[in-house]
Amino acid sequence: MTRRLIIMRHAKSSWNSPALSDHGRALNGRGRSDAPKVGTVLVERGWTPELVLSSDSQRTRETFAGMSELFPSVVEARFLPSFYHAGLGAVQDELPAVPDEVACLLVLGHNPGWEDLVDWLAGEDIVMKTANAALLSLDLESWRAALQPGKWKLEDIIRPREL
16 A cells, blocks of 8 residues: 655744743745645645644644644644654654555654655655655555655655745
8 A cells, every 4th residue: 555654844943922932833825825725735646634743842743733734634643742853753652553444644743854754765865845745655455554755756845835
């Protein structure tokens, strides 16, 4: 079965409230408009996720909310503290546990970990700006076999500024 992995950085957030912690920062206007754009493109291209593994920060929650309203059905989202400031290891810990019936998975989080993840899985050194989504695929029987460095194919990168 072809597995699809969407690696997405959260949409643009606001730095206007110094009282908020980094974890609590919300999206700004551009972030609130970019998230639905990415959601629309994912649906149009047939990349609607069946499961989302996300950082538990406010900006990733809002990014998912802005996208998910465009999905044709309800998508389960798991907000994981381990994905906040996550490096490659946090995703490596979670991928093998994804249920086998999931064909398309979205991981939503932060840099620099997400750029490192794309590089490790696909061997592609790309810049992941806010709300960018890298679309990767690989034929796998199970997500338990997903940890194959350099084997995933980078199908495309969705960049809201280009939409």
